[in-house]
Amino acid sequence: MAEVLKPFGPQYGFGLYVHWPYCSKICPYCDFNVYAAKTRSHEPLLKAISEDIRIHRPRMPEHGALDTVYLGGGTPSLLQPAEIAGLLAVASETFGIKPGAEITLEANxxxxxxxxxxxxxxxxxxxxxxxxxxxxxxxxxxxxxDHDAVSARAAVKRALHVFSNVSIDFIYARPSQSIDEWGDELTDALALGAPHLSLYELTIEQRTAFGKAVARGEIVPMDPDAQADLYELTQTITTSAGLPAYEVSNHAAGPQFQSRHNLTYWNGGDWIGVGPGAHGRVSVGGKRYASEAERRPEAYIANVVALGSGWGGASKLYPLDIARELIAMGLRPIGGIAVERIESLSQKPLPRDRIDAFIAEGWVRFDGHRLSLTPSGWLLADAITAQLAP
Structure with missing residues (x-):
């Protein structure tokens, strides 16, 4: 008898996300949960995060060792190696970290x-x-x-001397950026030799400094058609250079350099979120739960002391909510998602007439089992997801 396909859970990846909320400088486009770093002891927050990791163990008896650990923020590169080693030791003692696990540090x-x-x-x-x-x-x-182009190049070169697996982030589709300017800059980025690129179009959120500048008329965002032209150029240049997209905004020199932690998100796996404002998704007893920690560091630490966790409780996700989240995330990577996973949760088939229409437009692929977006479809990912969501 064939094994029944489970629609979500740690079989699609099991990770730990640690959010370090402090930055030496807060960028005007940033919409993350971040705070200005000041002269302060890291110890209280590190202690709270460590306890938060430990308290997850009895809540998750079905989970084995971690496939990935991701230290993000904020700027976790403000932490010292000994502090990072301490957090990883707690994760290893509590859940175990698999041999060969991917362990990422975001850095400036x-x-x-x-x-x-x-x-x-x-x-x-x-x-x-x-x-x-x-x-x-x-x-x-x-x-x-707070860095310049010379130091950026030097940092990537220095990192590649020690780490073979290095990703670099870029923001393009900036106001008034021309297609030739981005083409030249992207070519320079590829020449740095990093095996992974995360290339994000500038998104201006209302509550950021950039959002307020747009409201005042001081910044004019790039026209969507111009953004689409830059996106298509991005695909052409990166593919020619041997770093094709494996997800809407992410490019890798091969499967071994794809972000396994992010694939856990996109594929509907489980991850624990610890640290101020961290989100998590965990599956226990066939049910899926969403968690979000207290955003302010002081409140997060207080919650851990009072409740044993950075969040007061996890919200149970209903099958339809899980199905919608799975299709929104599952269409991002190039491999797409098995439609049975969506349909087993929604208890109704995806609209085949819309799928057929999108195939005719060249936006999606469907082999009767897996549904995925083409590079042209990636440009319309949000709209297509909205049309297909149960």
Missing amino acids: PNDIMRADLRGLEAAGINRLSIGVQSLRDNALAFLGR
């Missing part, structure tokens, strides 16, 4: 230049994600970054 270029990279490697980090954002000084100034 200036921190990379100062960091003890061998110390980070010894602590357990085996993948760096560096927030370069641009290789043009005028763009870096516009984006509010």
Whole structure:
């Protein structure tokens, strides 16, 4: 008898996300839960995060060892190797970390230049994600970054001397950026030699400094058609360079360099979220739960002390909510998602007439089992998901 396909859970990946909320400088486009770093002891928050990891163990008796650990933020590269090693030791003692697990640290270029990279490697980090954002000084100034193009290049070079698995982030589709300017910058980015690129179009959220500047008429976002032209150029250049997209915004030199932690999100796996404002998705007893920790560090620490966890409770997700989330996330990677997973939750078939129409337009692929977006479909991912969602 064939095994029944489970629609979600740790069989699709099991990760730990640690959110470090402090930054030396808050960027005007950032909509994450971040706070200005000040002279303060890291110990109270590190202690609270460690306890938060431990308290998850009895809640998750069905889970084995972790496939991935991701230290994000904020700027977790502000932490010292010994502090990172301490967090990873708690994760290992509590859940276990599988041999060969992917363990990522987000870092700023200036921190990379100062960091003890061998110390980070010894602590357990085996993948760096560096927030370069641009290789043009005028763009870096516009984006509010505290590094310049020279230090960005030097940081990537220094990181690659120690780590073979390095990802670099870029933000494009900036106001008034021309297609030739982005083509030249992307070519320069590829020449740095990192095996993974995360290439994000500038998204301006209302509550950010950029959002307020747009409301005042000080910034005019790029026209969507121009953004689409830049996106298509991105696919052409990266594919020619041997780093094709494996997800809407992510490119890798091969499967071994794809972000396994992010694939856990996209594929409907489980992850624990610890640290102020961290989100999680965990499956227990065939049910799926969403968690969100207290956002302010002081409140998060207080919750851990009072309740044993950074969040007061997890919300149970209903099957239809899970189905909608799975299709929205599952269509992002190039492999798409098995429609049976969606239909087993929604208890109704996906609209085949719409799928057929999207196939005719060249936007989706469907082999009767897996549904995926084409590169042209990626441009319309949100609209297609909305049309197909149960």
